[in-house]
Amino acid sequence: FTRLEAIARQMDVAVVADGSNRDDHSEHRPGLRAARDLRVRSPLAECDLTKAEIRQLAAHWGIPIWDKPATPCLSSRVAYGEQVTTGPNASSAAAALSPCASVTIGAMWPASRCRRRCFPG
Numbered sequence: 001f002t003r004l005e006a007i008a009r010q011m012d013v014a015v016v017a018d019g020s021n022r023d024d025h026s027e028h029r030p031g032l033r034a035a036r037d038l039r040v041r042s043p044l045a046e047c048d049l050t051k052a053e054i055r056q057l058a059a060h061w062g063i064p065i066w067d068k069p070a071t072p073c074l075s076s077r078v079a080y081g082e083q084v085t086t087g088p089n090a091s092s093a094a095a096a097l098s099p100c101a102s103v104t105i106g107a108m109w110p111a112s113r114c115r116r117r118c119f120p121g
Helices: 001-010 028-035 052-059 094-098 100-109
Strands: none
Touching: none
């Protein structure tokens, strides 16, 4: 958001907004805290819209990606507290963030339909 704020200042844009919704604000999302600290607005959440309601509205308005699967950051697939390591004894968290894991999965299934989750053990 810091980079976006710099661009917004250059373009004389008064507000930086994100696409988070009410559902996002009910989960632990460190990025939302950063957004709040930087005064990023969340208009969908401010209107109390859930992810399902946003999809319904998008379908009603004919927006073609209304049913597009979520594409979360790969780092959200790593369990809290798990250390990401590399090398011969790399953790499963490192595999989740590895470009090779994405390429392998993408070759078998469309990448937009895949999610990798890491659990200890």
